[in-house]
Amino acid sequence: MSLSLCKVRLQEERKQWRKDHPFGFYARPKKTADGTLDLTRWDAGIPGKSNSLWAEATYPVTITFSDEYPSKPPKVMFPPGFWHPNVYPSGTVCLSILNESQDWRPAITLKQIVLGIQELLTNPNPDSPAQEPAWKAFSKDRATYEKKVKEQAKKYANAT
Amino acid sequence: MPSRNCRYFGALTYSVVITNNKLEDSQVTDLVDLIYSHIQSLINDGDVLGNNFVIQKLFSNLLLLYSKYLAAYPNPVLSFAQLLTKLSEQMPTLLRMLLPVQLELLLIFFTTLVEDSFRSNVNSAAMHRSIFEDLIPRLIELFQYLTLLRSQGHLLHDLTLHSLKCLSAWMSYIANVNAEIRYEPQHIRILKLYTFLFFEKNLNAENDEYLDEVQLCLHILGEVFETNPNLFTLDEKQAILGLLFDHASWGHSFLMEILLTDSRFEHEDLVNAFVDLALYVLQHNMIRLSKTILEPASQSILQIAMAMTDLDGASFENDQVSERMLEFWEEFINVYIDSGEVFETLFELRDDAEFKRSFEYQRSQILQQVCRIYWKKIHIPAFGVFTTVKAEFNSYRRTVADFFLVAYSFLKADLYKLLCEALLANLKEADQGNRCLEDVEATLFLLYNINDDAVYFESQANALLPFSSVIMHSSMIQQFRSLKLDDPSNKLPLSTFIQYLSSNVFYFETNEGSQYLGSVLDVIFLIIVSNDSSLSLLASKTATRICEKCSRHLIQFLPNLEVIILEMLKNYEIDGLIRLRMFNAYTVVARTCTDEVQFAEALYGMLSQVKDTAASLLRSIESSCSQVQEDYLTSLLSCVVGVAKGSSLTDDITEVMSEERSQFYRDYWHRDPMEIKSVVLSIIELFMTEAPAISDLPIIVEKCTLIVKAGFGEEFGGPFEFGQNTVIDLVQNMMSKLRNPNAVPHVFSLIECFVGVEYRTLDRSQVELLSTLVFAKNIDFLKSDPDLLKGAIDVFSKIIECKPSLIILSSFFNSTILPCAVDGVQSNEQFIIKSISKFWNNLLNLKKGSREDQDIVQGLLIDLAWGQLLTNSLVVTFLKAPRSNLDHYYSIFRSLLGKYPVKFKQWLVVIVLLLEISESIGMKERDLFINQLVLTRGRRAANDVLKAFWLKCNHLVEYNNQNF
Known part of the structure; x- marks a missing residue:
């Protein structure tokens, strides 16, 4: 039986990731109950940029690919309640390259996605708010925003 | 004489002319001759090297002419060679007449030709055909001649490098070309043979010029192998395999003289080129290798792959190759995981129990050996080194951990057992006073990664319980407890230890595992109260996890x-x-x-x-x-x-x-x-x-x-x-003192939450009290900031959503909330519009409203004219709204249309006919809009009618409409 386009592409993404992935990041498919890999659901970690409020921590995300990938973008989610102006309360990331009607292109790779999210962490897009508290703090109360980001960074602090 | 920059700009001017004009054939010929004369004059200057960048620009112009006017300028290489020799002979003759400097120029011309084709993304079938028919034969003639020169020892190093750079550019084109022209292995046989020449003589690790040349050859072969291995015949593939992996082959010498010696540090690019090719070749032979692990030839190849992985036991910081080799080993294991049926068939065909046993044993031995190599590699370097390579080291071992997860998914308990045994042996040694902390740490690191990955499912956790039992029964806790917390070199081992304990919660949860909780928490709290903030944080996370589970x-x-x-x-x-x-x-x-x-x-x-x-x-x-x-x-x-x-x-x-x-x-x-x-x-x-x-x-x-x-x-x-009244009191107390607009939304969020949970038992008087004390009493403060007002609207929206009767009869609702909600429609901020939109939709639809509630709201909208006011505000704001906000208004229009169709039409007529909008929207068009909108009865089609009217009023067009 031939593999679907989605599976073929995901195998290629996995191969490419192993071959070349950005420093400090991780991404691996989840396991199923029988111990085999589920290529449509990945666990990944996005390190905060050094010298930023997000530094010294690695933020976990889950990446879910639908059967229509790569025609449709994957869904990337931080843990629910993640504090960032462009992350919905559910944890879903709001980023143009992850939006089918905006900048998503099938050629966008996993590496580009996680790097895009890393960039978004440090440089939120105030024109595309996804949650009110973080967006409002970012826009109107920078001290609280920074405090919350630092508190969150501690929660996801790197082990050593 | 004009300066070189001046000449370069002259050459650039030709590019502009060629790009922007359509030339006649005769003009093309004239232009080619003119450019040739410039090239000739630059060569005659005697400083070809100095004029190189101008010459290259002129070459690019020739290519541009070639790509645009194939018929008028069909074979640039031949005519360029004729120009250089001033002869009209064919290529083989011309080549023999060229001086070395002219040969070099011809190579540069050839190189520029193909590189520019790539760069400009030329993709016409005619062009590819012309390259195939006119240029490739010339290229082959050129490399036949170069082969002859090389065999006679007449090819100088500089020319050799130019020839290989030229070949690299062409092979890249040939391997990647995606057109109706398909290159077959025999088309480029001479080109491939040219690279093989460099491996004929023995490797000379002392000769840098030679090493530069073979680096380019390895790169060429590697690129073809990676992108289009079908360009090699089976014999050629076999030859390359032999070249790299045969005993006493060139590859073997490379391994012994460079890769396994300190020379590898001096020749990083060369080593990378070798490893790239070796990996492509290994991956190409993956299935065959995995099926023939009992054959000596395959065993020899795998031994070399292992040697490349191990690099004579080099530690992580002195090793550039083992991380690359992970790619191969992971794929090697994946063949066994993904192609189980293939191997079952293999065993069935052999029908030999001994073969199967030997095969499985050999496979297990190979994988265990690879695991051992990587286990060794992830040992913490000496502390002084560790601090300088910490980030790289962590990244490296994370990649190794990923490999172990793949290995575990195939080897399962065998691998875990191996790791456990190593751990226990090392702990035993440590008990006897020998230092084996690095060994213990490396094993725990792998174990916790496997645990974290595997124990999510109970069946897999159960398989690991016996191992955890043995580990916890050892002296591990005491060993780590005895480490000095203020010694920085103990930080990583302690961190790994904490993470192992956290991953082992599946065992501590059991009755047997719980007996260790006292000693585990003891050591964890010791770390928590240490002065090391990152270790404390990590330990606290583990303690929380243990306490929860x-x-x-x-x-x-x-x-x-x-x-x-x-x-x-x-x-x-x-x-x-x-x-x-x-x-x-x-x-x-x-x-x-x-x-x-x-x-x-x-x-x-x-x-x-x-x-x-x-x-x-x-x-x-x-x-x-x-x-x-x-x-x-x-x-x-x-x-x-x-x-x-x-x-x-x-x-x-x-x-x-x-x-x-x-x-x-x-x-x-x-x-x-x-x-x-x-x-x-x-x-x-x-x-x-x-x-x-x-x-x-x-x-x-x-x-x-x-x-x-x-x-x-x-x-x-x-x-x-x-209790409800206490919460209401609390909220009222909070609001009575609070004057920081950034803090108030938290109180509103609390009220929203309170209503959402308690609405069933809340009564009107309680909400009345809440409205008065929290909102009415603070209305001036709330009105001072649109965000505060938005927060208040959200609260009332929630009440209406849950139990409208709690608020819609209140005088405060009519006198204050409704005016604010009407005004709020005019807001520009997305979050406010969203809230206002939700409020009106809740009020209009009254999903949880009784008959009585419906009557009350109808009374508010019709008798007290809130419907007209809302419509006025909505229509005016909608028409002025930016495109990105339109979606938020559609739903209010649709709710009004769905619930009050007749009245809403009347309200619409009043405002739409009075609108001060473009004169081009006459009364007829306004009527048409109203009628069309009403006809939709609030269904999705209303969005299109509204959007069309908005576009017309704003003199805009739809993005996705092809007619604009």
């Missing part, structure tokens, strides 16, 4: 835990997050007690201490507090949040509670004999109303509201369930 086994430790957390409370130095985690963990354990009195005592112990500590500190602060004090006070309040969250009963607990037990729980907390609730309320009171230095801070307000929220929705009540 193993709470039923930890009740006996409550007195010890209490001492620790109260110590943490007093210690300013402890990180706020750690303090919070520990309070939460302690509460989770205490909550597991079946005796409510014991739980209440634990709560009282913590909460009264928090209260006393905070009160004492607040008393000492006069007007403003320092950052440290503020952080500490915030942390105290966070601890209460942690306690509140930890106190709520999870579904797991409530599901198994008997009727009798739940009744007792409910009664107990209703009576609250130890007055826990009053202590909590007094803490909130203390922070919110008696501490002017901090009570206005958003973070303090947020924490206070989180404490109250934690008790909402508790099925059986509990220590944080305060």
Whole structure:
């Protein structure tokens, strides 16, 4: 039986990731109950940029690919309640390259996605708010925003 | 004589002319001749090297002419060679006439030709055909001639490098070309043979010129192997395999003289080129290799692959290759995982039990050997080295851990057992005084990664329980306990140890594993209270996890835990997050007690201490507090949040509670004999109303509201369930003092949450009270900031959504909320528009409204004219709104249309006919719009009608409409 386009592409993404992935990041498919890999659901970690409020921590995300990938973008989610102006309360990331009607292109790779999210962490897009508290703090109360980001960074602090 | 820059700009001018004009054939010929004359004159200058960048630009112009006017300028290479020799002969003759410098120029011309084709992304079939028919034969003639020169020893190093760079560019084109022309292996045989020439003589590791040349050859072969291996015949592939992996081959010499020696550090690019090619070749032969592991030829190849992985036991920092080799080994294992059926068939065909046994044994041996190599590689380097390569090292071992996860998914318990045995052996050695911390650490690192990945499913966790049992039975805890916490070189081992313990929770949860909880927590708390903040944070995370998962086994430790957390409370130095985690963990354990009195005592112990500590500190602060004090006070309040969250009963607990037990729980907390609730309320009171230095801070307000929220929705009540009137009082108290607009939304969010949970039993008088004390009394303050007003609208929106009768009859609703909601329609900010839109949709649709509620709202809209006012505001704002906000208004229009079609048409007529919009929208068009909109009856088609009208009024067009 031939593999679907989605599976073929995901195998290629996995191969490419192993071959070349950005420093400090991780991404691996989840396991199923029988111990085999589920290529449509990945666990990944996005390190905060050094010298930023997000530094010294690695933020976990889950990446879910639908059967229509790569025609449709994957869904990337931080843990629910993640504090960032462009992350919905559910944890879903709001980023143009992850939006089918905006900048998503099938050629966008996993590496580009996680790097895009890393960039978004440090440089939120105030024109595309996804949650009110973080967006409002970012826009109107920078001290609280920074405090919350630092508190969150501690929660996801790197082990050593 | 013009300067070189001047000449370059002259050449650039030709590019502009060629790009921007359509030339006749005769003009093309003239232009080619003109460019040739410039090239000739630059060559005649005698400084070809100095003029190189001008010459290259002129070459690019020739290519441009070639690509645009194939018919007029069909074979640039031949004519260029004729220009150089001033002869009209064919290529083979011309080549023999060229001086070395001319040959070099011809190579550069050839190189520029193909590189520019790539760069400009030329993709015409005619061009590819012309290249295939006219240029490739010339290229082959050129390399035949170069081969001859090389065999005679007449090819100088510079020319050799130019020839290989030229070949590299062409092979890249040939391997990647995606057109109707397909290159077959025989088309480029001469080109491939040319690269093979460089491997004929023995490797000379001392000759840098030679090494530069073979580096290019390896790169060429590697690129073809990677992108289009079909360009090699089977014999050629076999030859390359032999070249790299045969005993006494060139590759073998390379391994012995460069890769396994310090020379590899001097020749990084060369090593990378070799490894690239070796990997492509290995991957190409993957299936065959994996099926023939019992054959000596394959074993020899795998041994070399292993040697490349191990690099003579080089440590991580001296090894550039092993990380690359992971790619191969992972794929090697994946063949066995993904192609199980292939191997079953293989065994069936052989029908030889001994073969199968030997095969499986050999496979297991190979994989275990690879695992051993990587296990060794991930040993912590000496501390001095570690500090300089920490990030790279962590990244490397994460990649190795990923490999072990793949290896574990195939080898399963065999691999785990191997790791366990290694760990136990090392711990035993350590018991005898030998230092094996690095070995132990490396093993624990792999074990915790496997645990984290595997134990999510119970069946897989169960398979690992016996191993955990053996490990915990060893001296591991004592060994790590004896490490000095202030020695920086122990930091990574301790961190790994903590993470292993965290990953081992699946074992501690069991009755057998629980016997180790005392010693585990003992060592963890020792680390938590150490001076190392990152280790403390990590240990606190592990402690929380253990307490959550193993709470039923930890009740006996409550007195010890209490001492620790109260110590943490007093210690300013402890990180706020750690303090919070520990309070939460302690509460989770205490909550597991079946005796409510014991739980209440634990709560009282913590909460009264928090209260006393905070009160004492607040008393000492006069007007403003320092950052440290503020952080500490915030942390105290966070601890209460942690306690509140930890106190709520999870579904797991409530599901198994008997009727009798739940009744007792409910009664107990209703009576609250130890007055826990009053202590909590007094803490909130203390922070919110008696501490002017901090009570206005958003973070303090947020924490206070989180404490109250934690008790909402508790099925059986509990220590944080305060009762409706108390919450209303609390909210009213908060709002009476609060004047920081950034803090107020937290209170509103609390009210929203309160309504969402309690609406069934709330009555109108309570909401009336809430409206008056919280909103009406503060209306001027709320009106001072659109965000505050938005927050208030959200609250009322929630009330309407849950139980409209609670508010719609209130005079405050009619006199204040509705005017604000009408005004709010005109807001520009997305969050405000969203809230307003939700409010009106809730009010218009009244999904949970009774008949009576419907009548009341109808009365408000029709009799009190709110419908007309809303329509006016909506239409005017909608037409002025930016495109990105339109979606938020559609739903209000549709709700109005769906619920009040006749009235809404009347309201529309009033405002639309009066609108001051473009004169081009006449009365007829306005009528048409109204009729079309009403016809939709509020269905989705209304969006299109509204959008079309908006576009017309704003003189805009639809993005996606192809007609604009």
